[in-house]
Amino acid sequence: xxxxxxxxxxxxxxxxxxxxxxxxxxxxLLRSQPSHYIIASIVGHRHLLAPRDLLTIPRIHDARVGxxxxxSEVHELGSRDYTIRGDPxxxxxxxxxxxxxxEHTKGRMExxxxxxxxxxxxxxxxxxxxxxxxxxxxxxxGTDIAPVETKNTQSYT
Amino acid sequence: xxxxxxxxxxxxxxxxxxxxxRPANGHEVFIPQIRKLVFEYCDAWSSxxxxxxxxxxxxxxxxxxxxxxxxxxxERPSKHPIVRGFYLNNRDKVIGLKEFDVNQIxxxxxxxxxxxxxxxxxxxxxxxxxxxxxxxxxxSGFHVQEPYRI
Numbered sequence: 001x002x003x004x005x006x007x008x009x010x011x012x013x014x015x016x017x018x019x020x021x022x023x024x025x026x027x028x029l030l031r032s033q034p035s036h037y038i039i040a041s042i043v044g045h046r047h048l049l050a051p052r053d054l055l056t057i058p059r060i061h062d063a064r065v066g067x068x069x070x071x072s073e074v075h076e077l078g079s080r081d082y083t084i085r086g087d088p089x090x091x092x093x094x095x096x097x098x099x100x101x102x103e104h105t106k107g108r109m110e111x112x113x114x115x116x117x118x119x120x121x122x123x124x125x126x127x128x129x130x131x132x133x134x135x136x137x138x139x140x141x142g143t144d145i146a147p148v149e150t151k152n153t154q155s156y157t
Numbered sequence: 158x159x160x161x162x163x164x165x166x167x168x169x170x171x172x173x174x175x176x177x178x179r180p181a182n183g184h185e186v187f188i189p190q191i192r193k194l195v196f197e198y199c200d201a202w203s204s205x206x207x208x209x210x211x212x213x214x215x216x217x218x219x220x221x222x223x224x225x226x227x228x229x230x231x232e233r234p235s236k237h238p239i240v241r242g243f244y245l246n247n248r249d250k251v252i253g254l255k256e257f258d259v260n261q262i263x264x265x266x267x268x269x270x271x272x273x274x275x276x277x278x279x280x281x282x283x284x285x286x287x288x289x290x291x292x293x294x295x296x297s298g299f300h301v302q303e304p305y306r307i
Binding site for chain 2: 035048049051052057066078079100101105106134135136138
């Protein structure tokens, strides 16, 4: 599979449980660790995400509140001692992460005042930026992945 | 079948805070945050004419499409029309609908349905809100192979 597998040196591993045999597959080693993170691109921006995170992104008009979105651009999956990095993205068989649209909201009112002195020019623009907030779901690593149904897929990259 | 060792390792005392669940709506199950929508109109005043038209034509289908929301239509005599949304965090949002078209009323109703009830705060700097500890841990100068010597 495309990717780079990193294994940190034993001296760094105080308090960690190492797999007794390095013949175990990278995904098994990753799954043996308690917590994971991913680096994913969402709407053009890279974020470091963990499960249960709440992410604020520009408003996605096609998604309704309660919809589940599949993160299609995951660059890296890592834990305390191991990392799998994609080239540039990880294949779908490595990790599957879904996010739920929790709300569509607006930011606070911003007032942009344009002013030129002695020229009788003053303009005020009132603006509320629209956002969507999504909650990252659990990471499904390797063989836990359920088959993907590609009936309704829309790319938001 | 692996056998348990004769002497089990000593148990680590568990902090009470670890046993407390932290809310993460949408992580596995999503619960819509809006619970009630109240449309308040006046029979006499013309500012409520469009809201009365909306109530007559659209409110029933709105209630059917959103079964998790309690929809209430209430008279508010001699006042301009409003719509109130009540949320699970005990906050409410009130939007005045004076001189609004039916389409504009639909937009405001959708805004209430999409919202979570939280107070509007600046969101530009708060991209990721997380309660998770870092997976890779935090670097410590005391736990390196070669500690720095002054």
